[in-house]
Amino acid sequence: MSHAESEAASPAILSELKPAVKPRAELVGHGRSFSWITDKICNIAEEKTPVWWWYCFIAACIVASFTVGGIIYLVSTGVGVWGHRSPVNWAWDIVNFVFWIGIGHAGTLISAILCLLRQKWRTSINRSAEAMTIFAVVCAGIFPVFHIGRVWYAWFLFPLPNSNYIWQNYRSPLEWDVFAVSTYGTVSVLFWYVGMIPDLATMRDRFAAGGKLLKARVYGLFAMGWRGSGRHWSNYEMAYLILAGISTPLVLSVHTIVSFDFAVSLLPGWHTTIFPPYFVAGAIFSGFGMVLTLILPLRSIYHLEDLITQYHIDCMCKIILATGSMVGYAYAMEFFIAWYGANPYEGFAFINRAFGPYWWSYFIMVTCNVITPQFFWFKAIRHNTWLVFILSLFVNVGMWFERFVIIGTSLARDFLPSSWGYYSPSVVEIFTFFGTFGVFSVLFLLFVRFLPIMAIAEIKAVTPQGDPHAEPVTDPHGKDPTVDTVHGR
Amino acid sequence: MADKTYGLIATFDTPGAVMHAAEQVRDAGYRNWDVITPFPIHGLDQAMGVGRSRVPRISLAGGITGFCTGMSMIWFMDKFDYPLTVGGKPFFSPLFAFPVSYELTILFTAFATIGGMFVLNGLPMHYHPVLNYDKIRRGTDDQFFIVIEKTDGRFNADNTRALLAKVGGKDIGELES
Numbered sequence: 001m002s003h004a005e006s007e008a009a010s011p012a013i014l015s016e017l018k019p020a021v022k023p024r025a026e027l028v029g030h031g032r033s034f035s036w037i038t039d040k041i042c043n044i045a046e047e048k049t050p051v052w053w054w055y056c057f058i059a060a061c062i063v064a065s066f067t068v069g070g071i072i073y074l075v076s077t078g079v080g081v082w083g084h085r086s087p088v089n090w091a092w093d094i095v096n097f098v099f100w101i102g103i104g105h106a107g108t109l110i111s112a113i114l115c116l117l118r119q120k121w122r123t124s125i126n127r128s129a130e131a132m133t134i135f136a137v138v139c140a141g142i143f144p145v146f147h148i149g150r151v152w153y154a155w156f157l158f159p160l161p162n163s164n165y166i167w168q169n170y171r172s173p174l175e176w177d178v179f180a181v182s183t184y185g186t187v188s189v190l191f192w193y194v195g196m197i198p199d200l201a202t203m204r205d206r207f208a209a210g211g212k213l214l215k216a217r218v219y220g221l222f223a224m225g226w227r228g229s230g231r232h233w234s235n236y237e238m239a240y241l242i243l244a245g246i247s248t249p250l251v252l253s254v255h256t257i258v259s260f261d262f263a264v265s266l267l268p269g270w271h272t273t274i275f276p277p278y279f280v281a282g283a284i285f286s287g288f289g290m291v292l293t294l295i296l297p298l299r300s301i302y303h304l305e306d307l308i309t310q311y312h313i314d315c316m317c318k319i320i321l322a323t324g325s326m327v328g329y330a331y332a333m334e335f336f337i338a339w340y341g342a343n344p345y346e347g348f349a350f351i352n353r354a355f356g357p358y359w360w361s362y363f364i365m366v367t368c369n370v371i372t373p374q375f376f377w378f379k380a381i382r383h384n385t386w387l388v389f390i391l392s393l394f395v396n397v398g399m400w401f402e403r404f405v406i407i408g409t410s411l412a413r414d415f416l417p418s419s420w421g422y423y424s425p426s427v428v429e430i431f432t433f434f435g436t437f438g439v440f441s442v443l444f445l446l447f448v449r450f451l452p453i454m455a456i457a458e459i460k461a462v463t464p465q466g467d468p469h470a471e472p473v474t475d476p477h478g479k480d481p482t483v484d485t486v487h488g489r
Numbered sequence: 490m491a492d493k494t495y496g497l498i499a500t501f502d503t504p505g506a507v508m509h510a511a512e513q514v515r516d517a518g519y520r521n522w523d524v525i526t527p528f529p530i531h532g533l534d535q536a537m538g539v540g541r542s543r544v545p546r547i548s549l550a551g552g553i554t555g556f557c558t559g560m561s562m563i564w565f566m567d568k569f570d571y572p573l574t575v576g577g578k579p580f581f582s583p584l585f586a587f588p589v590s591y592e593l594t595i596l597f598t599a600f601a602t603i604g605g606m607f608v609l610n611g612l613p614m615h616y617h618p619v620l621n622y623d624k625i626r627r628g629t630d631d632q633f634f635i636v637i638e639k640t641d642g643r644f645n646a647d648n649t650r651a652l653l654a655k656v657g658g659k660d661i662g663e664l665e666s
Contacts, residue, residue: 034527034631159566167566171578176588183592187599194603202527202629209626224613227620228628230511230524232610234534238542239606243599246552250595257588457528468504468530 027120028463029306037307037463041199041454042206044302052301053449060441067435070428071146079149081428088411088423093147095403096433098258099286100140100440101181102279102399104188105251106287107133111191112247115240121315123458124307127199128298129291130192131451135443136290137185139436144177146432158182173260180257187250191243193222198236199452201226255280262406269349269410272337278330282402285323285369288316289395294444296389298453307454313388317376320395324373327402331370345415353409357422361401361408368398495618495666496522496638497649499658500627504530507633510656511536514635517652521641525619525634527627544605551601552594559590618666636664 028037074081084091107129114122145154157178159168168175200223207216226232259279262270292313299308338350354362372394375381382388413420447453460466501507504526511524515538524537534540560583567573568581578585607613619625619636628634635658637649653661 038630159562165571166573167571169575170563170567170589171575171585179589179592183596186596190599190603198528198629205626205629220615224607225615225617225620226612227617228525228527230526230533230537231539232612233526233529234539235542235544235606235609237529238544239602242545242548242602246595246598253588253591460528461530466504466528468508468532
C-alpha cells in the first residue's frame with residue numbers, strides 16, 4: 001500500500017490528533033548480530049556440561065524415582081493403594097492429568113496462536129515452551145494410563161481389534177479425550193520437530209566445522225539435510241503456518257474435551273456450559289505460569305537477557321493477567337449461575353465449595369488465581385524478576401487447587417447427604433504426583449543440554465537487520481530510511 | 490572438470506542484498522537456481538519468482554481424509570460391526586462422532602502438511618552439492634548465497650559469473666557435483 005493510499009484510508013481525525021509514532025520494542029537487546037545469536041544459543045548445548053546441570057539432573061532423577069516407585073507399587077498391588085473410595089472415585093489422578101495438560105497448553109498458545117496473531121516476541125520463547133508442552137503431556141499421560149489399574153489393558157482405549165470383538169463407546173467424552181490427548185501429543189511433537197529442523201542444521205554445520213563428526217552426523221540425520229534453500233523455506237513457512245492454523249483449534253478443542261469429561265456429567269458443580277472456555281483460559285493461565293517458572297532461571301543462568309528481554313516478560317505477565325482475570329470472572333459467574341439457576345443442588349455445590357470441608361483449598365485457589373495475577377497491573381512488579389518468578393509459582397499452585405476444588409468438592413458431596421464423604425490422598429498418590437515434577441525436570445534438563453533451546457532462525461528473522469527492507473543502501477523499493485528505522489525497530 | 494561442475498555460488502552479506510540480487514537473477518530469466526539463507530526472509534519467494542507453495546493442497550487432502558476416516562470408523566464400529574446399546578442412544582450420529590473426527594482431521598492434516606513439505610522439498614537429502622561448499626557453514630549462520638545450476642538453459646560460465654558479480658555477489662566460486 002502506498003503512502004497516499006494509507007493516508008486516504010485512515011480516519012481524518014488522525015491528521016488532527018497527530019498520534020505519536022512509538023518505536024517498537026526491541027526483541028533482541030543491544031542490536032546483536034546474527035552470528036552472536038547463533039553462538040549464544042548453540043553454545044548452551046555445545047559447552048562442557050556445567051556442574052549445576054549435574055546437580056539438578058541428579059535431584060530431578062531422585063524426584064522422578066518417586067513416580068516410578070509409586071507406579072510400581074500401584075501396578076503390583078492394585079489401584080486400591082490410592083485414596084479413592086466411594087463417593088470420590090476420581091481424584092488426584094484426574095486432577096493431576098488436567099493440571100499437566102493445562103500447563104502444556106501455553107506452549108501451543110505461544111507457538112500457534114501467537115504465530116497467527118503475528119506476535120513476534122514469541123520467537124524467543126516458543127521452542128522451550130513447546131518442549132514444556134510435550135513433557136507436560138508425558139506427565140499428564142501417566143495418570144489416565146495408570147488409573148485404570150490393570151495397565152496392561154491400556155490399549156483397550158484405542159480402537160484396535162481385540163478378541164472380545166467389542167469397540168470403544170464413542171458417545172463418551174472419555175473416549176474423545178483419548179483421541180484429543182493423543183492427537184495433541186503427536187501434533188505437538190511434530191510441530192516442535194519441524195520448527196527445529198533449520199536449527200538442527202545450524203548445529204550440524206557447527207559440529208562439522210569443529211571436527212565433531214559423530215555429533216554432526218547425529219544432528220545432521222535429524223536435520224534431514226536442510227540447507228536453507230529459498231525454495232525450501234517457501235514450503236516450510238507455508239507448512240509451519242498451516243501447523244499453527246490447525247494447532248490453534250486443536251489446543252482449544254483439547255481442553256474443551258477435557259472439560260467435557262465433567263460438563264457432560266449430571267453432577268452439580270460439573271454440569272455447566274461455562275466449563276469449556278473457563279478450562280481453556282485456566283489452561284493458558286497455568287501454562288504461562290509454568291513458562292515463566294522455567295524461563296526466568298534459564299535466562300539468568302545463561303545470561304539470555306538480550307534474547308528474553310524485559311518486553312518478553314511484560315508480554316507474558318500481561319497474558320497471565322488477562323487469563324487470570326478471565327478465570328476469576330468464571331469463578332464469579334459460576335456462583336451467579338448457581339444462584340440464578342435456582343437449582344438447590346447446584347446452589348449447595350457452590351456454597352459447599354467455598355464454605356464446606358474443602359474451604360481451605362477453595363481459599364488457596366482464589367488467592368493464587370484471582371489475586372496473584374492482579375499484581376501484574378503494576379510495571380514495577382513486572383520488572384522485578386524475582387517477584388515475577390514467585391508469582392508464577394503461585395499461579396502453578398493455584399491452578400492445581402482449581403482442579404482439586406472442582407473435582408473433589410463436587411464428588412464428595414453430591415445429592416444425598418447419606419452418600420457424602422471426605423477424600424484424602426494416600427501417600428502413594430502424593431509420591432506419584434510429586435515424582436512427575438522430577439520426570440518433567442529430567443526431560444527439560446535433557447532438552448536444555450542437547451537441543452537448541454530457542455528458535456535460532458526465527459529470532460534472526462525478527463531482528464532489525466533480518467528485515468530485507470530495513471537497509472536503505474540496498475533497499476530495492478527506495479523507501480525513506482527514516483521510516484525504516486521506525487519500522488525496523 | 491567442466492562436466493563435474495554443479496553450478497556457481499556467490500556470497501552476500503545482508504538479506505537486503507541477497508533479495509535485491511535474487512530479483513535480478515529472476516529477471517535475467519534463470520530457472521534452476523536457488524538462494525541459501527539462514528532464516529526465512531520475508532518476500533524472498535516473490536523476489537525469486539517462486540509461486541505460492543503447494544503444501545496447502547496436500548494439507549486439505551489430509552484433513553478431508555482424516556474427517557472421513559473418523560466418521561466412517563465410528564459408523565463401522567458402533568453401527569455396523571458391533572452395535573451396542575448404551576443408554577438407549579443411537580448407534581451412530583454425526584454429533585457424537587464429531588469430536589473424534591475433528592481430532593483425526595487435525596492429526597491427518599498435520600501428517601499431510603509435514604509429509605507434503607518434505608516431499609515437495611525433496612527432503613531428507615543428506616547429500617547435496619551445495620553442502621560440499623567449504624563456506625556453506627555460514628549459510629546456516631549469518632551469510633546468504635545464490636546458487637545458479639549448470640542445468641539451467643541460460644547457464645554460461647562466463648555470463649552467469651558476470652551476472653552474479655554485477656548483482657553484488659562476492660567470492661564467486663564453482664560447486665562440484
